[in-house]
Each structure stands twice: as C-alpha cells, then as structure tokens.
Amino acid sequence: MKPDSVIIELSPEFSVGAKQALQNTQLRRNMGKATQTIRAKRAAVVGEMHDWEALRDAGERIKADTMAHLDVYIEQLEQNISAAGGQVHWASTAAEANEIVKRLIQATESKHIIKVKSLTTDEIRLNEALEEAGITAIETDLAELIIQLAHEKSSHILVPAIHKNRSEIRELFQKAMNLPDLTDEPKELAAAARTFLREKFMTVKVATSGANFAIAETGSVCVVESEGNGRMCLTLPDVLITVMGIEKILPRWEDLGVFMQLLPRSSTGERMNPYTSIWTGVHPGDGPKEFHIVLLDNGRTQVLGDSVGRQTLHCIRCSACINICPVYERTGGHAYGSVYPGPIGAILTPQLVGTEHAASLPYASSLCGACYDVCPVKINIPEVLVHLRGRVVREKHTHVAGWLDPESIGMAGLAQVFGSRLSYEAAQSMGKLAQWPFVHEGYIENGPGPLGAWTAMRDLQAIPDQTFRQWWRERNVHDDNAQ
Amino acid sequence: MTTTRNRVLADIRKAITQGQRPDHQTHSFDVGGIVPQALSAEALVDMFAERVTEYKAWVGFCRMAGLSAAIAARLALAGSRYVIPADFPAAYLPQQEFVRDEQLSHDDIAAVDGVISLSALGIAQTGTIVLDAGVGQGRRVLTLLPDYHLCVVFAGTIVLTVPEAFTRLRASITERRAPLTFVSGPSATSDIELNRVEGVHGPRRLEVLIVDAPGH
Numbered sequence: 001m002k003p004d005s006v007i008i009e010l011s012p013e014f015s016v017g018a019k020q021a022l023q024n025t026q027l028r029r030n031m032g033k034a035t036q037t038i039r040a041k042r043a044a045v046v047g048e049m050h051d052w053e054a055l056r057d058a059g060e061r062i063k064a065d066t067m068a069h070l071d072v073y074i075e076q077l078e079q080n081i082s083a084a085g086g087q088v089h090w091a092s093t094a095a096e097a098n099e100i101v102k103r104l105i106q107a108t109e110s111k112h113i114i115k116v117k118s119l120t121t122d123e124i125r126l127n128e129a130l131e132e133a134g135i136t137a138i139e140t141d142l143a144e145l146i147i148q149l150a151h152e153k154s155s156h157i158l159v160p161a162i163h164k165n166r167s168e169i170r171e172l173f174q175k176a177m178n179l180p181d182l183t184d185e186p187k188e189l190a191a192a193a194r195t196f197l198r199e200k201f202m203t204v205k206v207a208t209s210g211a212n213f214a215i216a217e218t219g220s221v222c223v224v225e226s227e228g229n230g231r232m233c234l235t236l237p238d239v240l241i242t243v244m245g246i247e248k249i250l251p252r253w254e255d256l257g258v259f260m261q262l263l264p265r266s267s268t269g270e271r272m273n274p275y276t277s278i279w280t281g282v283h284p285g286d287g288p289k290e291f292h293i294v295l296l297d298n299g300r301t302q303v304l305g306d307s308v309g310r311q312t313l314h315c316i317r318c319s320a321c322i323n324i325c326p327v328y329e330r331t332g333g334h335a336y337g338s339v340y341p342g343p344i345g346a347i348l349t350p351q352l353v354g355t356e357h358a359a360s361l362p363y364a365s366s367l368c369g370a371c372y373d374v375c376p377v378k379i380n381i382p383e384v385l386v387h388l389r390g391r392v393v394r395e396k397h398t399h400v401a402g403w404l405d406p407e408s409i410g411m412a413g414l415a416q417v418f419g420s421r422l423s424y425e426a427a428q429s430m431g432k433l434a435q436w437p438f439v440h441e442g443y444i445e446n447g448p449g450p451l452g453a454w455t456a457m458r459d460l461q462a463i464p465d466q467t468f469r470q471w472w473r474e475r476n477v478h479d480d481n482a483q
Numbered sequence: 484m485t486t487t488r489n490r491v492l493a494d495i496r497k498a499i500t501q502g503q504r505p506d507h508q509t510h511s512f513d514v515g516g517i518v519p520q521a522l523s524a525e526a527l528v529d530m531f532a533e534r535v536t537e538y539k540a541w542v543g544f545c546r547m548a549g550l551s552a553a554i555a556a557r558l559a560l561a562g563s564r565y566v567i568p569a570d571f572p573a574a575y576l577p578q579q580e581f582v583r584d585e586q587l588s589h590d591d592i593a594a595v596d597g598v599i600s601l602s603a604l605g606i607a608q609t610g611t612i613v614l615d616a617g618v619g620q621g622r623r624v625l626t627l628l629p630d631y632h633l634c635v636v637f638a639g640t641i642v643l644t645v646p647e648a649f650t651r652l653r654a655s656i657t658e659r660r661a662p663l664t665f666v667s668g669p670s671a672t673s674d675i676e677l678n679r680v681e682g683v684h685g686p687r688r689l690e691v692l693i694v695d696a697p698g699h
Binding site: 033035146187201246305 | 487488490491492494495496497498499534538589590593606608609610611616622623624627645646648649650652653656657660661662663664665666667668669670671672673674675676677678679680681682683684685686
C-alpha cells in the first residue's frame with residue numbers, strides 16, 4: 001500500500017468515535033428520523049419495479065465486465081473524450097490530481113471556483129490543496145454548503161449535512177448570509193441558498209465536478225443531481241474540470257440506462273432525480289469552452305488487484321447501504337472518520353488507505369447483511385468485511401507484539417480447545433464448574449476479566465447442566481432401547 | 484503526463500491479470516431486464532402526465548391546432564417576458580413578443596420571466612423529459628436560468644421505460660454529439676432532513692404541455 005498517496009483524513013478508532021456520537025441525543029434523533037424517512041421512500045420506489053432483481057444482476061455484470069477489462073475501456077474513453085475536444089489528464093495519487101487541477105485553475109487566473117458536490121474531490125482534499133494556493137472553492141450543493149459554512153465534516157455521502165436538522169441549518173444561514181428573519185421552513189432555507197449562490201454562478205469562470213458515470217464508447221460524462229447547482233456549474237463557466245475515479249467507467253451507452261434506473265431509486269428514493277446532465281467533450285456555443293477530465297487512481301488499482309475486494313469498486317455511491325445500516329443509524333457518519341462512512345466506507349476506506357491505517361473499520365458492522373440486500377450492484381459487503389478482518393489479523397501477526405496481545409492469546413487458546421473433541425468436552429466440563437459464581441437464572445450478566453466487556457452490553461447464556469453432546473448421546477441410547 | 488498515464492495503465496493491467504481474466508467481448512446480455520407490457524398510447528400518456536404531476540409540475544393537454552392558444556393561456560399567468568430558442572417554430576407561438584436567443588448573455592437570460600422549449604422525448608415510467616439540443620430546445624443555459632420553464636412534449640415521443648429512452652437517444656450522441664439534460668420535475672433538494680423540497684437553483688416552476696401529435 002501507498003499510504004502517502006492517499007489523502008483520506010482518518011480520526012481515531014471507530015469505537016472511540018462511536019462512543020462519543022452515541023452520547024449526542026440530538027444527533028441520534030436527527031439520524032433516526034432521516035434514515036427512516038429515506039428507507040421508506042426507497043422501499044416504495046424499488047417495490048414498484050417488478051424486474052428490480054434482474055436490474056441488480058445487470059448492474060453487477062456490467063461493473064464486473066468493466067473491471068475485468070478496465071485497461072481497454074479507459075483507453076477507449078480517453079480517445080473519445082479527446083476526439084470530442086476534451087483534454088484528458090492522469091493522476092496516480094491525490095497529490096498529483098490536486099496539482100493538475102491547481103495548475104489548470106491558475107492558467108485561468110481565477111481566484112475562485114464553483115464546485116459540484118464530489119466525493120472524489122473530498123477524498124483527495126482538493127479544497128484544502130487549492131486554499132494553500134490561494135484559490136477559494138465554493139461548494140454549491142446545499143448540504144455541502146451547510147457543511148462548509150459550519151466548518152464541519154461530511155457525515156453522509158449523499159447528504160453530508162444529514163446530522164443537522166432544520167433549526168440548526170437556519171441558525172447557520174442567519175449568521176453566514178446575514179438573514180436575521182429567516183425561518184426554519186425548508187422552502188425558505190432553499191430559497192436563501194438560491195439567492196446566496198446565484199451571484200457566484202453568474203460570475204465565477206471555472207468549475208470543478210466529479211462524475212457519476214463516463215461512457216467509454218462515446219466519451220460522454222454524466223452527473224446526476226437534484227438542485228440544479230450541477231447544471232449551473234456544468235454550463236455557465238468557461239472552464240470545466242472533472243475529477244473522476246477510474247472505476248466510474250461504463251462500457252456502452254445503453255449501460256447507462258441500467259444505472260439510471262438503479263441509482264435514483266436506491267439513492268434519494270425517487271423514480272428519477274430532478275436533473276441529469278450528460279456531455280461529450282466540448283459543445284461549441286453551448287457550455288464551457290474548455291473541458292478537462294482528471295482520471296484518478298489513488299489506491300484504486302490496489303483494490304482492483306484483490307479478487308475479493310475488487311467488487312468494492314462497483315459502488316455507484318447511492319448510499320442505500322448507509323441508510324439501512326443499524327450501526328450507522330445510531331453512530332452517524334463522523335464516527336467512521338472518513339469521507340466514506342457506513343458499510344461501503346467500512347470496506348472502501350481500509351482498502352484505499354491500507355488496513356494498517358484503518359484497522360477498526362472492518363469491525364464497524366454486526367455483519368447483519370442488510371447492506372448487501374439493498375445494494376443496487378450486489379456488492380457483498382459482509383464478505384469483504386470478513387475478508388478485511390482476516391487481513392487485519394494477519395497484519396497484526398507479522399510482529400511479535402501482535403501475537404502477545406490478549407485477543408491473540410485468547411484466540412490461540414480457543415483454537416486449541418476447538419481443535420479436538422476431547423479438549424472441547426474437557427473445557428465444557430471445566431467451564432460448568434468455573435461459571436457457577438457468575439450465573440444468575442441461567443445467564444451470565446457480568447462476566448469476569450475480558451469477558452466483562454462483552455457482557456457489559458449483553459447476557460451470556462450459561463453452559464447448561466446437560467450439554468447438547470450429552471443429550472445427543474443419551475437420546476441415541478434411548479432410541480436404541482425403543483427399537 | 485505520459486509517464487503517469489503509462490504508470491496507471493500498467494497498474495491496471497497488473498491488477499486485472501492477477502486473477503482469471505475473462506475473454507474480452509462486448510457484453511451482450513439484456514441490460515433492460517424489462518419486457519415492457521404493452522400499454523395503449525393513451526395509457527402511456529396518462530402515466531407520463533400522472534408521474535410528472537407527482538413531482539409538483541403542472542401538466543396540461545392540447546391538440547396541435549390549439550397549441551399556440553394553450554401556450555398563450557399559460558404565459559398569461561406567469562409574467563410578460565419570455566425567451567425562446569432561436570429555432571423555435573413560429574407556428575406554435577401566440578401573437579406576442581418573445582426574446583429569441585440570438586447569442587443572449589447569461590444576464591439577459593436570467594432577467595426574463597420564463598422560457599418555452601420543445602423536448603426530445605418523455606419517459607412515462609419516471610415522469611422524465613429529455614432535452615437533446617434538437618429543434619426548439621436551445622442551448623442548455625436557456626432552460627436553466629429562468630425561474631419558469633414551459634416545456635412542450637409531443638405525445639408520440641413518450642416512451643414507457645428508461646432503456647427505451649436510451650436506445651432512442653443513442654443517435655443524438657453518436658450523430659450530433661449533443662449535450663443531454665434529463666428533467667424530472669422542478670429543481671428540488673432532499674438535503675434538509677431528507678425530505679424533498681421543490682425549488683432550488685433550476686426553474687422553480689415547471690409546466691408541461693402534452694400535445695396530441697406524433698412529433699413536431
């Protein structure tokens with residue numbers, strides 16, 4: 001892994017962040033309300049598609065095919081974008097991508113850029129890199145604007161300000177936009193953002209965006225959005241710079257038709273999102289005069305090389321897995337300490353930055369599998385989580401201290417116990433004797449030693465007087481007698 | 484530049500040849516997944532109208548002969564100055580002044596009360612209008628900056644499903660390299676407590692006039 005090549009800022013262990021978040025009752029109320037709303041909407045619009053499972057299969061196959069031949073498709077994309085008047089740039093690291101974007105902006109002499117919401121530019125921390133060069137990036141998506149004005153970090157990939165309710169947003173806008181009489185009516189809040197940003201749209205000459213999809217066959221790039229801020233940034237400025245992860249490619253034009261069914265329904269729970277823009281290079285007399293696209297690796301080829309982890313690159317960033325996750329619903333996104341929170345973040349972040357830098361994230365899940373069920377491209381998130389947990393343990397065992405920690409010793413002991421029938425049954429008999437001081441009405445509620453951490457949240461069923469093995473043996477004898 | 488390009492390509496090749504790499508062939512599986520059940524032309528238009536309405540857009544119907552009168556009736560309600568694409572067919576317009584888009588500045592476009600445009604097609608299943616810069620649709624900024632958009636959709640251009648729309652739109656990309664915009668209702672956001680609120684940066688009022696005709 002190349003940790004220096006990836007600029008995802010990581011906070012401490014997930015368990016630390018989660019504990020902090022769980023104490024914030026306002027946050028838990030906001031999160032509970034928001035995730036329940038979006039789940040119901042998704043379920044309704046997915047339910048009316050009688051071929052939903054076939055669509056998921058198609059989405060999965062298209063993505064698998066794309067990854068298997070990514071070299072062919074990416075060269076095809078490059079060729080077609082160039083032929084249409086666009087300029088293609090390549091970046092293997094976040095730093096390289098930021099440098100390219102910075103130089104392109106400097107060539108225009110603009111000190112400001114308007115931005116379409118983009119996770120990829122969050123991942124490489126483009127805004128911060130530009131700020132160092134004296135360039136101000138203005139976020140134009142409503143939720144991104146809220147986060148930017150509050151100087152906070154995103155907590156959801158689709159709705160970065162999901163953790164804030166309307167009255168918190170009102171307070172923020174009242175101050176930042178100097179609107180003392182603003183109410184917390186969502187319509188009024190949206191109107192305030194409209195007025196605030198209109199002037200920027202009309203004057204700033206450079207925009208950056210991410211991309212939801214790019215079609216190899218035609219060189220077309222697609223941005224899916226709701227508010228119209230995307231359309232503004234994609235059509236009004238003279239120069240457009242798109243930063244796109246190399247995994248966002250689709251081979252053929254018709255493939256996009258599959259994803260334009262899967263994405264809106266999985267994402268905002270709509271039959272279709274309000275606006276989708278698809279452009280192919282430069283369109284004379286219509287929109288930007290210059291179009292640049294930066295194709296970004298930043299750890300993605302490492303993920304591509306792992307046969308189990310590769311499916312992570314199929315992700316279309318819909319956020320259905322985040323909205324359904326019982327862990328995310330309670331902790332919110334900040335606990336994950338990455339721009340990619342929730343189940344997808346728990347598998348994507350450790351693979352991009354290296355498991356050694358995000359060892360707690362593969363454990364930020366109960367492995368309930370709800371994320372897999374809702375994923376529009378059928379990413380088997382629990383499978384990848386378990387795969388990454390294995391990697392974390394193997395990495396720990398590459399040094400002596402890793403072998404000597406209590407968990408490793410405990411697991412080695414258990415491996416011995418479970419290794420043969422004799423030692424397992426002996427351990428059961430011993431356990432029956434040893435457990436008696438802790439058993440209360442058949443349950444252990446406060447376990448001794450390290451077991452205490454486990455029983456702090458749950459009760460452990462005591463080993464019964466008659467174990468299953470004993471019962472089985474006696475049952476057989478009984479049956480023999482009956483014959 | 485070239486060296487970075489070659490490095491990324493080499494990393495991709497190394498990664499995908501580590502496992503079993505299937506033969507490269509353009510995948511031929513059915514990407515639609517749907518066999519659209521046959522809908523009568525009338526039912527198709529009804530579904531389209533109903534789903535556009537659900538996005539809180541106004542929907543009206545007229546015959547070809549009544550198109551200019553229908554446009555006049557809607558415009559009377561919205562304001563007085565309207566912009567139209569340079570090639571908007573004069574026959575569809577009522578007797579009143581319009582601002583034709585002959586290289587208008589962004590400020591000029593933002594200053595009008597609304598815009599009238601035609602469309603490439605409609606998608607019934609999702610209540611979507613697609614603009615492909617064809618006749619009467621204009622450049623993208625025209626249907627973006629004004630706060631009111633009156634969009635004319637010809638009944639014959641309405642398809643049932645998203646894949647059907649993509650099949651029809653292929654030529655717009657490959658033959659004209661046209662920019663496409665999919666519009667499903669007025670601009671909206673779900674960013675405040677994940678509830679949909681209509682009206683952010685794009686036109687806050689969208690009105691759709693469905694004309695009982697195969698096309699223009």
